[in-house]
Amino acid sequence: MNLFETEYTLNDNSKHVGKVASVENASLTNIQLRAGEEIKEHDSKNEAFIIVRRGKVRFTIEGEEVFVTPENLLQMAPLEKHSLHALEDTDLLLIQVKP
Structure with missing residues (x-):
């Protein structure tokens, strides 16, 4: 068992990107963005x-916009071109699954 801390740092900083954990077939990154x-x-x-834990983010994936909030979950296939824009102060988790 492992318990990983993902401290909310936007109170003190602007953008934060930090690796939380890496295992054999996946990595977990915490991304925090100001609106x-x-x-x-x-x-x-x-x-x-x-997985958005707080806030709202607009992703543009291969030219299509999608809004990600704490009420939904986004899955992206390998090599899909994407960008993101925080509409609100946002705290999200990125889980990358390795082949």
């Missing part, structure tokens, strides 16, 4: 799941 902050378009070789 209006963005992460530019990129892709990943791994399948990814986005």
Whole structure:
């Protein structure tokens, strides 16, 4: 068993991206963004799941917009080009599943 801390740091900082854990077939990253902050378009070789714990984020994936909140979950296939824009102060978890 492991218990990982994901401290909310936006009270003191702007954008925060930090690796939380890595295991044989997955990695977990905590991303915190202030409203209006963005992460530019990129892709990943791994399948990814986005879990928003706080806030609201607009993802643009291969030209299509989708809104991710604490009420839903986003899955992206490997190599899908995407960017994100925080509509509210946001705290999310990125889980990348390694092949």
